[in-house]
Amino acid sequence: EAQVTQNPRYLITVTGKKLTVTCSQNMNHEYMSWYRQDPGLGLRQIYYSMNVEVTDKGDVPEGYKVSRKEKRNFPLILESPSPNQTSLYFCASSPNPGAGVADTQYFGPGTRLTVL
């Protein structure tokens, strides 16, 4: 089954304890992205990766890191989580946005993170 998977789905942690949220897709997609969704603010992009060679910041990258060592995986790393990073996180992938045309994005199931 073609899908984007995220782990863990739910996580409660404490301030400053490093964590990684994994994202994997089995559709051979070039493009992957991370979003956070907060009430009243909607979905906001954290980082994106056009392919394994190109990764760049989105609108809200502060406090996050990513890596794209292989096409299928795009982990999100919080080196020192803080309470303001409590949110619902979504990973997404698409075949190839290209220049000027964005293709359909497929979303993972989401990770609900609580930082105490």
Next chain:
Amino acid sequence: QKEVEQNSGPLSVPEGAIASLNCTYSDRGSQSFFWYRQYSGKSPELIMSIYSNGDKEDGRFTAQLNKASQYVSLLIRDSQPSDSATYLCAAANQAGTALIFGKGTTLSVSS
């Protein structure tokens, strides 16, 4: 800052009626537009994509795009209670690196 604006609602319609959802976008360079449906606590699910001016129909859903007015809409005909959800409008940025999402319109269909 490029933006996509939607009326937050809630929009309430009776079962069988037409629901009309609207959004406007600020980036004139945007070429691709999408409507996603999101149930509470779930991930967004693509309903329609539209790239050219005019109407695009898929079953009970019709997307409309007017690039001159920077306006996108979604019509849902014969609305069902299962259509009750938040609908997200999204526009691809000019570089094609990200989707800019609106904050969503909550639709409630009463039986």
